Amino acid sequence: MQRAIKHPDPRPRAESNIVPMAGSDPVRHPNSVAAEVRNLRKTYNAGTPHAHEALKDVDLSIRANEFFTLLGPSGCGKTTLLRILGGFEMLTSGTCRIFGEDVSRLPPEARPVNTVFQQYALFPHMTVRRNIAFGLEMLGKPRAEVESTVERMLDLVHMTDYADRRPDTMSGGQRQRVALARALAPQPKLLLLDEPLSALDLKLRQKMRLELKSLQRETGITFIFVTHDQEEALAMSDRVAVISNGHLQQVGTPEDIYEQPQSRFVADFIGESNLIEAKVAGVTGGEASLDIEGFGKVHAPVAERVEDGQKVWLSIRPERLVLGSGDGQERAKVTDRTYLGNAVEYHLHVGEHALTARSPRGGLRGRQDFAPGDVVSVGFEPGSIKVLLS
Amino acid sequence: MFGKSRLGGFLAGASGLFLLLPLVAVIPFSFTAKRFLSMPDGEYSLRHYVAIFDPDTWLASIGTSTLVALLSSVIATALAAAFGIGIWLRRPASGRFLIGLVLLPIIVPPVTSAVALYFLLAQIGLLDTVPGLVLSHVVMIVPFAVIAILGALSRLDRNLELAARNLGASQMQSIIMVILPNIRFGLFAAWFVSLVMSWEESSVTLFVSGVNVITLPKRIWDNLRLDLDPAVAAISVIMILATTLVILLRKSET
């Protein structure tokens, strides 16, 4: 697909960095940096009483060919960051580079970047075919090439049968595919996706996750995906950046983010977590002994320096709590049981703390079932306790 | 990013000025000291403002216009509210047709409406009477009230009425306790628009009244047709100022 860029591109961006050198297409190069922001700040209404800092000193670099996700609750700044990359929003300070070129001052139409918008923003007065051709026509591609690329795109997103329909006659999933095709047709080096799945229903959303991921693999284009849905982020991404309140909280692979959260925010936002306050009762080697009030002592590895008596937070995932019949030492009372089909969720009272445990049903192993009022023992799978300082 | 072009901005500014020009141009003429319409030649006077208070001519017409406008706007608003709520509640199959019917007086050329109303009032002997004028005004302004009320109702959650019924309110109770309070701004807008429209109504009024009943627009019309009395300028300035004030006040509220 990338080979298709043969015709001189009339836009200024063409001269600067597209000219493909034999064998070193920058888009395909696995180690190059696709997008990079340094000390990025964005303040709305600066200098007025309504000043609002949407992004505070963000440093981030996104590798080429990566499926990268910006994840955070609504209003955290992730969409602002995406809009700055797309050129729809001016940054207040810092730099923003795309494939090495400083684009901080470039208007959106001069950036090698395309965007899939939240409600798709398809042109309602044009057919699917004309929507997809739009970006190619803007590049001044010859007619024959436009037509063949459009056909290829229609095929890629399985919309050939709908080529002459208008967007308002199509379902959400179909519009979604057209928006993708339109954004991919001009072969951008970077594709920005602004919560593109949020308007779809659950089953369709799950299906589109897989389609998006395989589309990214097939085209090799760097995807920057914005979402507030952590499940979506974990399922599709090569790496995830968790953003909260304009700050970058943590960047890593989905496994990293889930297994090694570095703050209470990340532990709580990504998946479910039991967060328990504890006091450090001693450190030996890399392992701390931690005192949970009303429960007892537990042991967990600590990476950072902690001192005796320091208050810390423990994060334990519900599926890593092991419940047994109540003959152990650690007693907990089941207060509620919720049936979830493929799992059962128990709400427990352990001393002062309310915990949630989830026990998958099925498989070949039998699992014990408990009812509200039962007294059970609580154990932790080894390595399941994560010590958090903030 | 959009709406920032210089040339476009200049042209839009020029268009805006074109709209305000005749309104501003009237102002100096109202202060002329002469008896006829002219620029004040270094001599300013308020005599034409004083003339407005002549109880036999201008003041009488202002009184007539006020009476007719108040009556017809209240009647039009009540009818429009009943109609709008009826459509909203019952959603009759003939809804589109009925709405088209009550909006007719906007679409039909005013002279045609005027001829029809002239015919009606001539038949029932109400030509050149206040009741006849009120009836004509109600017909002409009711579409504006209907538009305002249907607009307010379209923003109203249908479930509100179902909720009220479900909680034990009868249909009348739910209209009075739930629907009307929630379209109160639409009701006010409907009343206000019809008040202004009736106050300004000139085309039909010229046909169906003019000897015994003389509204303010009719008196202005006569003056413009016969001699150009500067009192018209004074009246105009007052109306322009009042309108501007209301618009600016409303803007500063929002």
Place this chain on the structure above:
Amino acid sequence: MMRAQSTPVRRYAATGSLAMLWALPVILTLAYVLPFAGVTLWSVTRPELGLQNYVRIFTGADFQAIFFRTAWVCLVSTAITIPIAYLLAYYWVMGSGRRSRLVEICIFIPFWISVLVRAFGWVVILRNNGLASDVANAFGLGGLSTGRNVWSVITGMVHFMVPFAVLPMASVMRKIDRRVLLAALGLGCRPLGVFWRIYLPMSLPGVFSALAMTFIFSLGFFVTPMILGGGRVVLTAETVFVQMFQTANWGLGAALGVVLLVAVFAILWLSQRVMRIEQLMSR
């Protein structure tokens, strides 16, 4: 499921709501639609039974001249009104805060002011020895004819129509999703191109309704031409007035009213056809 919306409640609805619904249509039918039927009757019975009024209207050279003048004035004033209104609507909807507020005030002050007062304003400016000729004299353009002529009438009509034409355009423009414009920019289209290729086509439905409205309104125009034309630029609507009250020719006036109404409905029908065709055509 669309039909699901239309039946609930009906069975349990009280007769009260039925009376509320029908009060206005019944009154309007009695006070407006039926009298119009009477007018139609007048047009074929006065002064005597027959179609002579219509024959007179469509064959008389005087009436033909009036119709031709009316159509010409309507076309010209519509053609001037639409671009001005589009510009104002665009800046009202898309302009930055201050600019948008200024435009809004410029639109709404004249909108709420009586057509008589506005016509009077133009009389002051355009009459012989008025402001415009003073200004023209000051620039040494002494011979510039202003006063009561067709251009005065058109000026006044445009001034009256612009605020009305702004409203339907602005309401369509307001519904244009700004992300669609951003999408076009992002696909490499320059801002001016975005306007021509995306914004203008998407705002066309508003332009069409403004067109139909302006044309219909100007057909029925009556007060403005009479004041600014001063009897020298007689249009169809004014002729109705003259026939009814100055020559007491009720049958002829009624027939003209019927003709105007038919013309208006023809335009409405045509404009709806155009809208439908516009929707069918894929660009």
Place this chain on the structure above:
Amino acid sequence: MPAHISIRKACKSFGSFEALRNVSLDIEKGEFLTFLGPSGSGKSTLLNAIAGFEPLSSGAILKNGEDIGATPADRRNFGMVFQGYALFPHLTVVENIGFSLRVRKVARTEVEGRVARMVDLVGLRGHEHKRPSALSGGQQQRVALARALVFEPELLLLDEPLSALDKNLREQLQDELVDIHRKTGTTFLFVTHDQMEAMAMSDRIAIFDRGRIVQLDRPNVLYDEPNSRFVAEFLGTMNTLPVSRQRAVAGELHAHVGEFGVRAMLPDAEQLAGKPAVLAIRPEKLTLCRERPKADYNLLPMTIDGVIFQGGTTIVKGSAPEGASLTLTTARDALGNPPSRGEQLWVRWGHLDGRVLAG
């Protein structure tokens, strides 16, 4: 004794569209019953008919054996929580809650007392004099609930009341709703299209499809013993394997998927006579193995197509013989290191875990 609420042969059509086709059902006093189905399946139509907003085309609605089909909505005494709440925007919280008592002309002091008790029940202390627009989504939801319960209705109808809320709040309010149901003892009739919500809250669930109730039972029965592919797939993910050479042997089905033998319980051999069948297995019942396990049946090779990390669990997608695609969920570290795309593995399952469905 007649059932609390009975629906008898309810039909409803809108023009040519049949929204309800011959639906019958009994609602027991005090239960939490959920109507679950995709949009347009008829669940809301039936709810509206019960509420009295929409008359049935034919059929009857009985309350304690008495036909209430002709009773208008304001005389039925059923509470309702609307989608989007339909709170009266011009009234404060207490005025909203007290509305039904005011139209019933209940004495003022009594209204105040009952409203105050509802305010406590739903935890809205301190918000009594706010307008709905000043409340959060969760608080509005609570007002709607209090408003519908204050006149002690015999039946509370809830029309997708949680659909407008975000996930965390929704889960919290699910717990609160179940709690309030327990405290008041009112019969709850809940409509939703969210199967997780339905399973977490309900005593019984009626599953709607194209105007019919296709299955009505307790949540765990529906999940474990669905009577159709529709129910199975609507309640979570279900793998379906096309089987061949099927025969019934002593209450079991013996069949093949390609070359591999499979077995499953078959309580009712009649139901399948002559029809093509599929073997349905929930993703969590499949176990993934790197080595071929020692078993004669219920064992298939699988090529991994994709691995989707979901935090607590991992979803593995792959293809099995006969073009079947399989989805399974495993604990994160069930295999040591996670499987990779293209890898060949084995899946197995217990013979109580598969179900035979007509396909």
